[in-house]
Amino acid sequence: MYAPSFDYHRASSVAEAQKLLAANPGAKLLAGGHSLLPVLKLRLAAPSALIDLGRIAELKGVSAANGGVRIGAMTTHAEIATSPVLAKSCGIVAEAAAQIGDMAVRNRGTIGGSVAHADPAADLPTVLVAVGATMEIAGAGGATRTVAAADFFQGMMTTALGDGEILTAVWVPALGAGTGAAYAKFAHPASRYAVIGAAASLTVKNGACERAIIIVGGVTATPTALPSVAAALTGSNLSAEAIAAAAGKAAGDLTGDLMGDVFASSEYRRHVTGAYVARAVAAAAARAR
Amino acid sequence: MAVPVSLTVNGQSQQRDVDPRLLLVHFLRDVLGLTGTKVACDTSQCGACTVLVDGIAAKSCTCLTAQVDGASITTIEGLAAPGTLHPIQEAFWNKHGLQCGFCTPGMVLATHELLRQNPNPTVEQIRHGLEGNLCRCTGYQNIVRSVQEAAKTMNGGAR
Numbered sequence: 001m002y003a004p005s006f007d008y009h010r011a012s013s014v015a016e017a018q019k020l021l022a023a024n025p026g027a028k029l030l031a032g033g034h035s036l037l038p039v040l041k042l043r044l045a046a047p048s049a050l051i052d053l054g055r056i057a058e059l060k061g062v063s064a065a066n067g068g069v070r071i072g073a074m075t076t077h078a079e080i081a082t083s084p085v086l087a088k089s090c091g092i093v094a095e096a097a098a099q100i101g102d103m104a105v106r107n108r109g110t111i112g113g114s115v116a117h118a119d120p121a122a123d124l125p126t127v128l129v130a131v132g133a134t135m136e137i138a139g140a141g142g143a144t145r146t147v148a149a150a151d152f153f154q155g156m157m158t159t160a161l162g163d164g165e166i167l168t169a170v171w172v173p174a175l176g177a178g179t180g181a182a183y184a185k186f187a188h189p190a191s192r193y194a195v196i197g198a199a200a201s202l203t204v205k206n207g208a209c210e211r212a213i214i215i216v217g218g219v220t221a222t223p224t225a226l227p228s229v230a231a232a233l234t235g236s237n238l239s240a241e242a243i244a245a246a247a248g249k250a251a252g253d254l255t256g257d258l259m260g261d262v263f264a265s266s267e268y269r270r271h272v273t274g275a276y277v278a279r280a281v282a283a284a285a286a287r288a289r
Numbered sequence: 290m291a292v293p294v295s296l297t298v299n300g301q302s303q304q305r306d307v308d309p310r311l312l313l314v315h316f317l318r319d320v321l322g323l324t325g326t327k328v329a330c331d332t333s334q335c336g337a338c339t340v341l342v343d344g345i346a347a348k349s350c351t352c353l354t355a356q357v358d359g360a361s362i363t364t365i366e367g368l369a370a371p372g373t374l375h376p377i378q379e380a381f382w383n384k385h386g387l388q389c390g391f392c393t394p395g396m397v398l399a400t401h402e403l404l405r406q407n408p409n410p411t412v413e414q415i416r417h418g419l420e421g422n423l424c425r426c427t428g429y430q431n432i433v434r435s436v437q438e439a440a441k442t443m444n445g446g447a448r
């Protein structure tokens with residue numbers, strides 16, 4: 001399949017990418033291409049030009065920063081999955097990246113492309129909201145701003161990124177002692193995308209759950225908090241019974257429109273979400289203790 | 290607008306002006322005539338088009354030629370010196386890891402990636418590692434055996 005014709009530009013810095021964006025109306029940024037190229041091959045989009053971010057060194061790499069970890073937008077899923085810095089400080093991000101697609105997809109797909117694309121069935125958006133990540137964005141004219149992950153994902157394939165803006169990095173906090181987080185995924189058997197993705201972040205003190213954050217994706221258009229589940233966990237001893245009872249409230253929290261397709265209807269997803277929430281919570285509890 | 294690209298493919302340097310939308314798989318097959326790399330699904334699901342880009346596996350149906358300008362590409366034709374077989378190819382032969390052979394170039398290069406990341410994989414890890422490569426013929430049993438044998442000969446012991 002051939003994409004519609006486009007011009008190709010390669011940027012060597014964020015500033016150059018911004019200049020190219022301004023000079024080429026109708027252009028799109030190209031990261032790993034593992035969402036964009038399939039879209040172009042299906043002719044669902046026809047940008048005038050692609051601006052390749054692949055050679056911008058400042059957008060790559062994982063490093064400890066400001067009490068957390070800064071992940072450059074062009075860092076691949078494979079690099080995230082194997083990052084020792086992330087494994088130590090915020091392992092759930094590596095855990096989710098390791099479950100994306102397959103080896104070859106993880107070698108080219110990037111965190112920046114994943115969050116900018118904002119596919120409801122993507123894995124990283126769910127965990128980034130659960131851990132309270134911050135998106136670093138460079139605007140036209142050199143201005144930079146940050147957006148909390150919870151405010152970044154605004155709808156199906158819709159984010160807070162404005163025209164001419166480039167996502168430069170994602171910052172995630174170090175989870176700290178007493179906090180554990182885990183991701184449980186129901187992968188589509190063919191595409192490997194998330195039919196349901198559940199992320200739990202729990203803080204435990206003296207055997208009791210002090211704080212619980214439960215976010216699901218795949219089943220919803222954007223990462224969605226499950227407040228009744230979190231409330232039921234808070235103050236509990238996180239026993240198997242307590243987790244099962246709390247996870248049983250997941251379906252009740254899914255009040256809006258749910259995703260559904262020929263493989264998994266929305267009713268089915270609503271029904272099964274609790275099982276994945278229970279798995280994520282149990283794994284997070286074991287890590288928090 | 291054509292873009293100039295300069296690549297090393299199987300050790301040979303190649304310079305061409307390409308259409309920006311030219312996929313790497315079509316560059317390899319249609320421009321260079323290296324038809325070992327296959328196109329099957331054309332939607333990044335099946336892995337038949339897997340090649341190594343600077344030693345790392347990628348699906349060449351989901352990669353622009355221009356994106357990998359400057360890189361060194363290895364296709365199935367270049368995995369071993371002409372007239373010889375790479376230990377992974379040898380293992381696929383010995384263990385009957387193929388029937389029609391259409392998925393095989395991609396399977397072999399995906400196996401290369403798997404063993405690069407994990408030289409001694411368990412059966413479970415092999416099945417998981419090759420999830421991005423589909424075979425319509427073998428039922429995968431002999432592919433798993435081939436990978437086990439390749440790991441054994443390359444590293445002295447798969448679990």
Ligand SMILES: Cc1cc2nc3c(=O)[nH]c(=O)nc-3n(C[C@H](O)[C@H](O)[C@H](O)COP(=O)(O)OP(=O)(O)OC[C@H]3O[C@@H](n4cnc5c(N)ncnc54)[C@H](O)[C@@H]3O)c2cc1C
Pocket residue numbers: 028029030031032033034035036037038053073074077099100101102105108109110111112113114115116117119121122123124161165166167168191192193194332333334351
């Ligand atoms: C077979 C297959 C299976 C997959 N399975 C999964 C899965 O299980 N889970 C999952 O989460 N994902 C999955 N993916 C998607 C994969 O993770 C993609 O790599 C990712 O969604 C997009 O990243 P990319 O780097 O390829 O971005 P691209 O495709 O290059 O770009 C995607 C979009 O983001 C924009 N963009 C890219 N970078 C920036 C930036 N820095 N600033 C602003 N905008 C930007 C682009 O303009 C484009 O609109 C799969 C993909 C394939 C092909």
Ligand code: FES
Pocket residue numbers: 327328329330331332333334335336337338339348349350351
């Ligand atoms: S042809 Fe590239 S993955 Fe199927």
Ligand code: FES
Pocket residue numbers: 386387388389390391392393423424425426427
């Ligand atoms: S051997 Fe025929 S598709 Fe795998």
